[in-house]
Amino acid sequence: SLDSGAPLPEDAEPLAVAACLVDLFVAMPIPLMPEPIVKMCEMCNPSAHTAVKLVKDNLGKVEYATFCHLTALMRHALSPQFTATSHLTVESVSSLLASVWFPLLPERLSLLGEST
Numbered sequence: 001s002l003d004s005g006a007p008l009p010e011d012a013e014p015l016a017v018a019a020c021l022v023d024l025f026v027a028m029p030i031p032l033m034p035e036p037i038v039k040m041c042e043m044c045n046p047s048a049h050t051a052v053k054l055v056k057d058n059l060g061k062v063e064y065a066t067f068c069h070l071t072a073l074m075r076h077a078l079s080p081q082f083t084a085t086s087h088l089t090v091e092s093v094s095s096l097l098a099s100v101w102f103p104l105l106p107e108r109l110s111l112l113g114e115s116t
């Protein structure tokens with residue numbers, strides 16, 4: 001649906017919608033997270049407050065709205081009504097989003113001699 005411009009069905013499960021969006025992020029020519037955010041994450045593990053400020057300050061309005069809506073959707077997909085059958089965990093969703101939004105970060109950290 002997303003690649004043809006057709007809307008997703010209204011009764012689509014959050015997990016199915018999230019999977020479509022993850023596929024869309026994977027296909028993007030550049031990652032959602034710009035270089036300043038990547039550099040900060042290479043240097044340290046920012047606190048939640050710092051991470052929010054970093055994202056707000058470095059994403060455009062559309063990208064920030066996309067980030068907010070997708071994270072809200074992923075939180076919904078992690079609700080007990082869905083995790084009972086999907087077996088998703090906060091760790092698995094976080095790891096997936098990190099790999100999609102920061103595709104070069106693990107490689108860059110390994111070059112610095114740090115584990116991911």
